[in-house]
Amino acid sequence: xxxxxxxxxxxxxxxxxxxxxxxxxxxxxxxxxxxxxxxxxxxxxxxxxxxxxxxxxxxxxxxxxxxxxxxxxxxxxxxxxxxxxxxxxxxxxxxxxxxxxxxxxxxxxxxxxxxxxxxxxxxxxxxxxxxxxxxxxxxxxxxxxxxxxxxxxxxxxxxxxxxxxxxxxxxxxxxxxxxxxxxxxxxxxxxxxxxxxxxxxxxxxxxxxxxxxxxxxxxxxxxxxxxxxxxxxxxxxxxxxxxxxxxxxxxxxxxxxxxxxxxxxxxxxxxxxxxxxxxxxxxxxxxxxxxxxxxxxxxxxxxxxxxxxxxxxxxxxxxxxxxxxxxxxxxxxxxxxxxxxxxxxxxxxxxxxxxxxxxxxxxxxxxxxxxxxxxxxxxx
Amino acid sequence: xxxxxxxxxxxxxxxxxxxxxxxxxxxxxxxxxxxxxxxxxxxxxxxxxxxxxxxxxxxxxxxxxxxxxxxxxxxxxxxxxxxxxxxxxxxxxxxxxxxxxxxxxxxxxxxxxxxxxxxxxxxxxxxxxxxxxxxxxxxxxxxxxxxxxxxxxxxxxxxxxxxxxxxxxxxxxxxxxxxxxxxxxxxxxxxxxxxxxxxxxxxxxxxxxxxxxxxxxxxxxxxxxxxxxxxxxxxxxxxxxxxxxxxxxxxxxxxxxxxxxxxxxxxxxxxxxxxxxxxxxxxxxxxxxxxxx
Ligand SMILES: Nc1ncnc2c1ncn2[C@@H]1O[C@H](COP(=O)(O)OP(=O)(O)OP(=O)(O)O)[C@@H](O)[C@H]1O
Ligand SMILES: [Mg+2]
Numbered sequence: 001x002x003x004x005x006x007x008x009x010x011x012x013x014x015x016x017x018x019x020x021x022x023x024x025x026x027x028x029x030x031x032x033x034x035x036x037x038x039x040x041x042x043x044x045x046x047x048x049x050x051x052x053x054x055x056x057x058x059x060x061x062x063x064x065x066x067x068x069x070x071x072x073x074x075x076x077x078x079x080x081x082x083x084x085x086x087x088x089x090x091x092x093x094x095x096x097x098x099x100x101x102x103x104x105x106x107x108x109x110x111x112x113x114x115x116x117x118x119x120x121x122x123x124x125x126x127x128x129x130x131x132x133x134x135x136x137x138x139x140x141x142x143x144x145x146x147x148x149x150x151x152x153x154x155x156x157x158x159x160x161x162x163x164x165x166x167x168x169x170x171x172x173x174x175x176x177x178x179x180x181x182x183x184x185x186x187x188x189x190x191x192x193x194x195x196x197x198x199x200x201x202x203x204x205x206x207x208x209x210x211x212x213x214x215x216x217x218x219x220x221x222x223x224x225x226x227x228x229x230x231x232x233x234x235x236x237x238x239x240x241x242x243x244x245x246x247x248x249x250x251x252x253x254x255x256x257x258x259x260x261x262x263x264x265x266x267x268x269x270x271x272x273x274x275x276x277x278x279x280x281x282x283x284x285x286x287x288x289x290x291x292x293x294x295x296x297x298x299x300x301x302x303x304x305x306x307x308x309x310x311x312x313x314x315x316x317x318x319x320x321x322x323x324x325x326x327x328x329x330x331x332x333x334x335x336x337x338x339x340x341x342x343x344x345x346x347x348x349x350x351x352x353x354x355x356x357x358x359x360x361x362x363x364x365x366x367x368x369x370x371x372x373x374x375x376x377x378x379x380x
Numbered sequence: 381x382x383x384x385x386x387x388x389x390x391x392x393x394x395x396x397x398x399x400x401x402x403x404x405x406x407x408x409x410x411x412x413x414x415x416x417x418x419x420x421x422x423x424x425x426x427x428x429x430x431x432x433x434x435x436x437x438x439x440x441x442x443x444x445x446x447x448x449x450x451x452x453x454x455x456x457x458x459x460x461x462x463x464x465x466x467x468x469x470x471x472x473x474x475x476x477x478x479x480x481x482x483x484x485x486x487x488x489x490x491x492x493x494x495x496x497x498x499x500x501x502x503x504x505x506x507x508x509x510x511x512x513x514x515x516x517x518x519x520x521x522x523x524x525x526x527x528x529x530x531x532x533x534x535x536x537x538x539x540x541x542x543x544x545x546x547x548x549x550x551x552x553x554x555x556x557x558x559x560x561x562x563x564x565x566x567x568x569x570x571x572x573x574x575x576x577x578x579x580x581x582x583x584x585x586x587x588x589x590x591x592x593x594x595x596x597x598x599x600x601x602x603x604x605x606x607x608x609x610x611x612x613x614x615x616x617x618x619x620x621x622x623x624x625x626x627x628x629x630x631x632x633x634x635x636x637x638x639x640x641x642x643x644x645x646x647x648x649x650x651x652x653x654x655x656x657x658x659x660x661x662x663x664x665x666x667x668x669x670x671x672x673x
Contacts, residue, residue, distance in 0.1 A: 075575070096574065102572070104568045106566060108568040112591070121578070121586070122578075125577040125579065173576060173577060
């Protein structure tokens with residue numbers, strides 16, 4: 001098999017600021033900022049990505065993800081701050097001297113070259129002999145399970161195959177860090193899900209650090225070891241997918257990651273880690289978070305799957321079903337909170353088993369949730 | 381063809397096709413046939429036309445081959461046109477690349493305007509501009525002598541002057557096709573190549589040039605054809621020793637009045653040009669339709 005870099009050797013013995021592990025971070029950003037004239041595409045932010053990690057940046061379109069990636073690759077120079085790769089300051093280091101390889105949003109395969117030539121392009125630039133290049137390219141083709149496609153042109157491949165060729169081309173130069181810019185966005189849903197698993201296993205088998213960019217939250221949650229949520233040029237929260245989903249730290253994260261129901265009001269009481277929120281629709285309790293003050297405005301978030309149908313729940317809501325969306329294993333009931341103005345939608349996940357006993361469309365029913373399944377965040 | 385009928389219906393589509401055929405017949409076919417016919421018949425007084433001597437002969441072409449000077453002028457015209465083409469290509473490729481991929485919007489606009497301004501004048505005036513610049517007691521000699529680079533004025537008229545005048549006259553016909561082609565190159569192609577560690581010259585050789593190939597071929601065809609058929613620049617900027625083949629054709633037609641021989645010369649030039657152009661396209665592995673697109 002390929003001699004891909006496993007976990008990298010220690011290049012510099014020194015420990016970076018904010019890094020406790022003995023290995024230097026694969027990528028470390030220190031107050032990096034990028035301006036394009038008056039627009040600040042990336043506001044000063046700091047970030048550490050560990051060796052061998054599958055790290056994702058998740059954020060809506062235009063939030064500065066591509067810009068951040070280009071700063072790491074060296075296509076752009078930050079207007080302030082420093083970029084470290086494997087512990088080395090990248091200031092003044094051109095992109096071909098960095099231990100990174102990039103996979104572009106458009107893939108940017110070279111249309112006039114065969115798959116072999118595409119994959120070997122980086123090796124050609126490094127002056128490797130033709131025979132050796134061909135051998136390495138063939139090895140990579142086997143790694144991406146396209147051993148017989150070397151002679152084709154990119155235009156003669158399917159979307160998923162092109163995708164894999166782009167990955168092989170980037171892996172050919174043996175980067176320590178692979179930078180991927182929404183590489184799956186052009187594919188259809190089925191293929192996207194298939195490629196997720198493939199990317200994940202490729203990352204594990206090569207040990208290369210993946211720095212992955214996406215605006216698709218399910219993609220980020222499914223593949224990553226850790227995810228950084230980004231909005232309008234700032235980092236909102238960095239954590240494991242589970243942390244982001246169950247303990248969102250900001251309003252943006254709570255609303256962007258996964259489906260959620262929102263109730264807004266003002267905090268009447270905080271005790272034992274529970275905050276009680278006074279809303280026009282009633283009084284609800286959820287987990288308290290730092291920054292919450294009594295009397296201040298706040299929002300309570302509860303996931304659809306945490307909602308329980310029936311009377312006698314805590315945090316009781318009176319709802320009317322509007323429609324059901326069937327998703328296979330479960331269904332989502334879209335309901336309206338009775339007496340809310342402006343109308344407030346609440347969705348409730350209903351399992352396949354309890355679907356037959358679920359309320360009819362248009363019928364009023366009650367549902368509630370446990371305080372520990374809900375989270376109250378300050379309304380900034 | 382069926383596309384046209386689908387799009388415009390039978391009647392309108394038919395009219396369009398008929399118009400195109402008429403255009404081709406009127407402007408290409410009929411004069412072409414007339415020329416070839418004239419080239420192949422001997423020059424006869426009116427009384428002998430249609431008589432026993434009015435048969436197809438190769439005598440007019442043989443004259444060109446046997447003439448001590450004309451054959452040489454023919455070869456030189458083709459060769460010089462190729463040189464003009466090559467020089468404009470060398471000048472245009474970097475400029476086109478800069479305009480399409482590097483320049484900012486305002487730089488690009490300014491540059492395009494500056495380059496278009498001379499083209500608001502006609503070809504004669506553009507040639508005349510060089511005529512003035514290159515004159516024996518003109519500004520170029522004055523400047524070079526002022527700088528101490530020349531001791532006495534140089535005679536620029538001749539091959540050098542013709543080349544310069546033509547390169548100037550046709551440069552946009554090279555620039556625009558290449559510029560258009562490079563404009564359509566995805567910037568990420570270049571970024572990706574650089575990201576993979578490629579040096580600038582390799583990026584051009586492997587990425588930009590193959591992409592711009594059709595544009596380059598189109599520009600070369602345009603410039604070569606126009607240079608070979610050029611009359612004004614050689615007439616203005618040439619010297620007695622640097623006559624262009626078109627001047628010979630002109631002489632046969634309008635000074636000597638031997639239309640048959642003039643037609644033969646014209647046909648020979650056209651045939652040679654077509655051969656070179658088709659050879660060029662084959663060399664670039666471009667076909668004619670994609671070149672015109
Ligand atoms: N070269 C540039 N010049 C000026 N502004 C730019 C430039 N590149 C990006 N921007 C701006 O910076 C912001 C972030 O752009 P960026 O491409 O990083 O977004 P993104 O998160 O990758 O979006 P998407 O998901 O749509 O790809 C945008 O507002 C964009 O208009
Ligand atoms: Mg982007």
